[in-house]
Amino acid sequence: MDFALIQTSLPALGQGLVMTLGLTAFAVPVGFCIAIPLALARLSHHRALAGFSRAFIYLFRGTPLLIQLYLIYYGLGQFRAALESVALWWFFRDALSCALLVLVLNTGAYAGEIFRGAIAGVDAGQIEAARAAGMSWFVRTRRIVLPQALRIAWPAYTNEVVFLMQATSLVSLVTVTELFRSADIIAVRTFKIYTMYLTVAAIYLMISYAIIFAFGLVERRLMRHLGPAAPGRSIHARALAILTR
Amino acid sequence: MFDLGGFGDELAWGFVLTLGVGVGALAVALAFGLAGAALKLSPRLALRFAGFVYTTVVRGIPELVLIIVLYYGVPHVAQNFMRLFIDGFRLDFNPVVTAILVIGMIYGAFMTEVLRGAFLAVPRGQLEAARAFGMSRMRTFWRIHMPQMWRFALPGIGNVWMVLIKATALVSVVGLHDILFWADRAGQSLREPFKFFFAAAVAFLVITYISERVLAVAEARAARGVRTVRR
Numbered sequence: 001m002d003f004a005l006i007q008t009s010l011p012a013l014g015q016g017l018v019m020t021l022g023l024t025a026f027a028v029p030v031g032f033c034i035a036i037p038l039a040l041a042r043l044s045h046h047r048a049l050a051g052f053s054r055a056f057i058y059l060f061r062g063t064p065l066l067i068q069l070y071l072i073y074y075g076l077g078q079f080r081a082a083l084e085s086v087a088l089w090w091f092f093r094d095a096l097s098c099a100l101l102v103l104v105l106n107t108g109a110y111a112g113e114i115f116r117g118a119i120a121g122v123d124a125g126q127i128e129a130a131r132a133a134g135m136s137w138f139v140r141t142r143r144i145v146l147p148q149a150l151r152i153a154w155p156a157y158t159n160e161v162v163f164l165m166q167a168t169s170l171v172s173l174v175t176v177t178e179l180f181r182s183a184d185i186i187a188v189r190t191f192k193i194y195t196m197y198l199t200v201a202a203i204y205l206m207i208s209y210a211i212i213f214a215f216g217l218v219e220r221r222l223m224r225h226l227g228p229a230a231p232g233r234s235i236h237a238r239a240l241a242i243l244t245r
Numbered sequence: 246m247f248d249l250g251g252f253g254d255e256l257a258w259g260f261v262l263t264l265g266v267g268v269g270a271l272a273v274a275l276a277f278g279l280a281g282a283a284l285k286l287s288p289r290l291a292l293r294f295a296g297f298v299y300t301t302v303v304r305g306i307p308e309l310v311l312i313i314v315l316y317y318g319v320p321h322v323a324q325n326f327m328r329l330f331i332d333g334f335r336l337d338f339n340p341v342v343t344a345i346l347v348i349g350m351i352y353g354a355f356m357t358e359v360l361r362g363a364f365l366a367v368p369r370g371q372l373e374a375a376r377a378f379g380m381s382r383m384r385t386f387w388r389i390h391m392p393q394m395w396r397f398a399l400p401g402i403g404n405v406w407m408v409l410i411k412a413t414a415l416v417s418v419v420g421l422h423d424i425l426f427w428a429d430r431a432g433q434s435l436r437e438p439f440k441f442f443f444a445a446a447v448a449f450l451v452i453t454y455i456s457e458r459v460l461a462v463a464e465a466r467a468a469r470g471v472r473t474v475r476r
Contacts, residue, residue, distance in 0.1 A: 061407075062453040063446040064414035067425060071446060074432070075439035166307035173309075173418065180310060197314045201306045208305035 002195045009186045009196070016182025017203065023168045023178060027103040028161055034108030039115035040141070053112070060109030066170055068106060073098040073174040099171035107164045114160060118153035119145060151222050158215040162208050169204075179203060249444065252431035256441075259424035260448050266344050266423065267410040267452075273349020274409065275402075278356025285361050296357065303354035308412050315347040316419045344416045352409045359401030364390065366397040396467040403460040410452055424448055 041053035130140035172181035187196035284296030320338040417426040428445040432438030
């Protein structure tokens, strides 16, 4: 390990880190906003709506993220003339916008599947009671179903967010300079390959832990009706338990 | 279906390599998973800690980083280790074998958790009864514990397989000639990247679709001895 090199490359790694965190911070909330309608559509009695959601989730969960990235960034170049004619080429020409689009759709599909299971897991009596109280579909979904589904989904959703953060390393392959690529550039230039790779590996490990820890705090708040957290288990212990689940 | 411009056979070979790496890595992952589960279920603290470090570190680092580090690192470390005993030892690792080992090692960590849970899910009474019948510990493990564990492990193994087969697409990054590598080549030389990446995506959809079906049958078969009650 070359600690002097780690020190001198910290500014570059910091820039990469900002990009990795930025990609995650953008894709997670936007993906969430896609996931909820997808999950509701998947459980809808409207056949076309359920079919669309099912196909969308199946396509994105059934193919590797790397192929999705290549398909959008490199693949759509084949239709440059058509994209230029509808004034969309600027978007698909840019690696960052393509990467964000793919990450958002991908995490939307995975989270959609998680929320589908959670919404289906909400106790039937709760929905019947909401109906009996005269709530419309919109009101009972917003007030009764989604808050409870969020509790059920939270641990699995935490995992999905960690996987998404790790998956952002793949956008280095479509030339976006995030954490891994910023380390890779230095590694190739200095031949200190293991120093750089093991450093980014350690940074990723720390971000994974930080995400799990932050989501654990939210989980504690979501579960506050259950009283104090299980005795003898700190939030660190629970974070580690999720990481090793 | 559509014209692959003479790249059909390369894509087919790439498909075979993808499947081969996937199936081989699944076997390696099962072996690592069994070893990892044994570590985590061990009464010794040191062994449990080793299992904990393995699963925590692997799960906290992106697959791409792990694949690149391990793909170039494992042969290097193995060679240096052998050089402690044999002077000037040279190890020529087959890239495909290395990729299988590396992906197997990564998903072994996920498999560890699946198998650990499954071993714990087997009712204790089954094991106590076997011991009461005078079966040795080994015989109890092979005849009673292991066969019943599979029923609980199958859904989890299925999930690991689905993620693992998609992760094999990353071996194209370290230069293996899998389906994504050939799709990239063909797309570049014929200037039709979308068509060939699309074909690769369809190939993965076919694999995941067939896997889902096979898993449903396997799960039903593993549960054939379980009494079902109409609710």
